Amino acid sequence: MKVLLVYPGLVEGFDSYNDGRDWFNHGIGIISSLLKDKGHDVTYLDCRKLTGWEAVESEIRKTDFELAMISVATVDFKAARRIAALVKAKDAGLKVMVGGPHPTLMTGETAAVAEFDHVFTHEAENTLPKMLEAFPDIPRIIRGEMPMNLDLLPFVDRSLAPAGETPWFSGLERPYFSITASRGCVYKCTFCQPAERAVFGDKVRKRSVDNILDELQILSRDYGMRSFMIHDDCFTQYSEWVEEFCRKKLERGFTQPFACQSRADMICRRPDLLKQLKEAGLSWVLIGFESGSDRVLKFIKKGTTVSQNIEAAGVCKQLGIRIFANYMFGIPTETDEEIRQTVSMMRKIRPDMHSPSIFTPAPGSELYDYCHEHGLMLPDDEMNYSREIKSGAKIRNVNYPLIRRAVYESRHGKLFGRLRQILVGVKGLVFR
Numbered sequence: 001m002k003v004l005l006v007y008p009g010l011v012e013g014f015d016s017y018n019d020g021r022d023w024f025n026h027g028i029g030i031i032s033s034l035l036k037d038k039g040h041d042v043t044y045l046d047c048r049k050l051t052g053w054e055a056v057e058s059e060i061r062k063t064d065f066e067l068a069m070i071s072v073a074t075v076d077f078k079a080a081r082r083i084a085a086l087v088k089a090k091d092a093g094l095k096v097m098v099g100g101p102h103p104t105l106m107t108g109e110t111a112a113v114a115e116f117d118h119v120f121t122h123e124a125e126n127t128l129p130k131m132l133e134a135f136p137d138i139p140r141i142i143r144g145e146m147p148m149n150l151d152l153l154p155f156v157d158r159s160l161a162p163a164g165e166t167p168w169f170s171g172l173e174r175p176y177f178s179i180t181a182s183r184g185c186v187y188k189c190t191f192c193q194p195a196e197r198a199v200f201g202d203k204v205r206k207r208s209v210d211n212i213l214d215e216l217q218i219l220s221r222d223y224g225m226r227s228f229m230i231h232d233d234c235f236t237q238y239s240e241w242v243e244e245f246c247r248k249k250l251e252r253g254f255t256q257p258f259a260c261q262s263r264a265d266m267i268c269r270r271p272d273l274l275k276q277l278k279e280a281g282l283s284w285v286l287i288g289f290e291s292g293s294d295r296v297l298k299f300i301k302k303g304t305t306v307s308q309n310i311e312a313a314g315v316c317k318q319l320g321i322r323i324f325a326n327y328m329f330g331i332p333t334e335t336d337e338e339i340r341q342t343v344s345m346m347r348k349i350r351p352d353m354h355s356p357s358i359f360t361p362a363p364g365s366e367l368y369d370y371c372h373e374h375g376l377m378l379p380d381d382e383m384n385y386s387r388e389i390k391s392g393a394k395i396r397n398v399n400y401p402l403i404r405r406a407v408y409e410s411r412h413g414k415l416f417g418r419l420r421q422i423l424v425g426v427k428g429l430v431f432r
């Protein structure tokens with residue numbers, strides 16, 4: 001069958017791909033491999049590479065396909081609707097199937113869109129090939145059966161982005177690629193869960209170390225990989241697996257440096273594991289420090305404390321591992337004083353890269369329900385789901401002007417923050 005595989009990815013707008021917003025979508029990548037393995041003819045449309053809606057329309061018009069398959073995160077939902085409408089405008093007989101986190105978590109809202117002929121929820125690997133065999137006699141809403149053994153899945157289709165991605169981290173050279181080594185997460189952060197479990201289930205599934213290294217082998221041999229990132233929600237959750245990865249990575253001669261995500265409590269508990277990771281090439285670690293208030297950390301069920309955050313940063317610095325710090329402002333119930341505590345914690349941590357975000361209620365998460373129950377949602381139902389600071393207000397009762405200042409001060413210190421405030425005041429501007 002002729003399939004048009006579409007990644008909207010427009011959270012950073014059109015033409016953003018060549019501007020470094022070229023992250024690889026692993027859902028799309030694995031679906032492309034699945035389809036090609038079964039002999040389907042796949043055309044990939046990455047909207048980030050285009051200049052605007054006219055270009056999307058033109059690509060859709062000139063491509064010969066029977067089924068458009070769109071991968072939809074919540075940030076992509078509006079764009080996916082527009083893409084589906086363009087497909088139908090070309091030929092009302094063409095079919096559209098959507099899948100991904102948003103259709104899985106917000107199935108009703110997704111199914112309410114008439115242009116979506118098929119709404120695929122959960123994971124694709126086991127069920128999608130069977131559906132395509134039976135196409136077009138398939139249900140409107142399809143629930144994917146979970147693949148239990150990730151080693152049996154094909155590797156993602158790197159021909160979609162053979163040059164790799166733009167590294168976010170200094171010192172990691174191109175060609176740089178991201179991989180995913182597991183699915184699921186055991187933690188309970190309320191800004192995320194139970195959405196993550198709703199998509200990937202309660203149990204974490206891990207690829208075998210040999211399988212992961214086989215993929216790195218292909219990336220090194222065929223694509224000249226010089227560095228990589230392990231994108232998993234929490235790669236360091238399972239220490240024996242990580243130890244095996246470190247040992248075998250070196251045994252198999254992979255010298256490339258890499259980045260991965262971890263957690264402050266884990267780093268404090270097992271600094272020796274971080275040392276092994278460092279010896280195996282870990283050069284950057286991403287840590288969700290989130291807040292400088294123990295009350296807020298408890299409220300979001302992060303399972304870490306402020307002192308662990310500071311201690312974990314110390315461990316990384318001692319080992320020479322650079323820190324990419326995720327932290328958040330604007331969580332419901334957060335006070336002005338707690339915002340300042342986060343600034344103060346970040347000034348102590350002094351990460352190598354700051355990644356502050358604004359709390360944004362994510363569908364399917366505990367805090368999303370909390371915001372609804374407590375009347376915190378803003379009336380605008382077309383909320384921008386990006387967590388970038390510039391993306392605007394998300395919920396009621398949040399001191400966004402203070403947060404904008406706090407973001408600046410968390411990076412540059414109070415003195416510069418005040419100076420900036422004075423300059424902005426002199427220019428007669430509101431704090432933007």
Ligand code: B12
Pocket residue numbers: 009010011023024025026027028030031069070071072073074075076097098099100101102105120122123124125128180183184191192195196231232233362363385386387388
């Ligand atoms: C890596 C990652 C990123 C990377 C790359 C993003 C990307 N889109 O590839 C970066 C850091 C750039 C990123 C950014 C953001 N991310 Co992110 N990210 C992840 C993470 C950790 C892994 C994604 C992944 O590779 N999963 C593995 C693949 C195989 O799974 P999958 O993509 O879901 O695909 C499977 C199924 O969903 C399905 N499927 C997917 N598409 C389709 C399409 C069809 C037609 C079909 C049939 C099936 C199907 O089949 C696939 C195979 O089984 C996930 C958490 C997670 N564990 O998934 C969050 C996650 C996807 N991100 C999330 C969010 C909120 C964001 C941001 C909005 C945050 C922000 N800064 O504002 C941005 C948005 C960028 C964007 N447009 O996607 C949320 C999305 C929630 C939602 N409701 O949409 C997630 C689920 C995390 C969470 N629990 O909150 N992210």
Ligand code: SF4
Pocket residue numbers: 185186187188189192193196233234
């Ligand atoms: S935020 Fe990260 S650690 Fe917390 S539950 Fe979600 S995936 Fe797991």
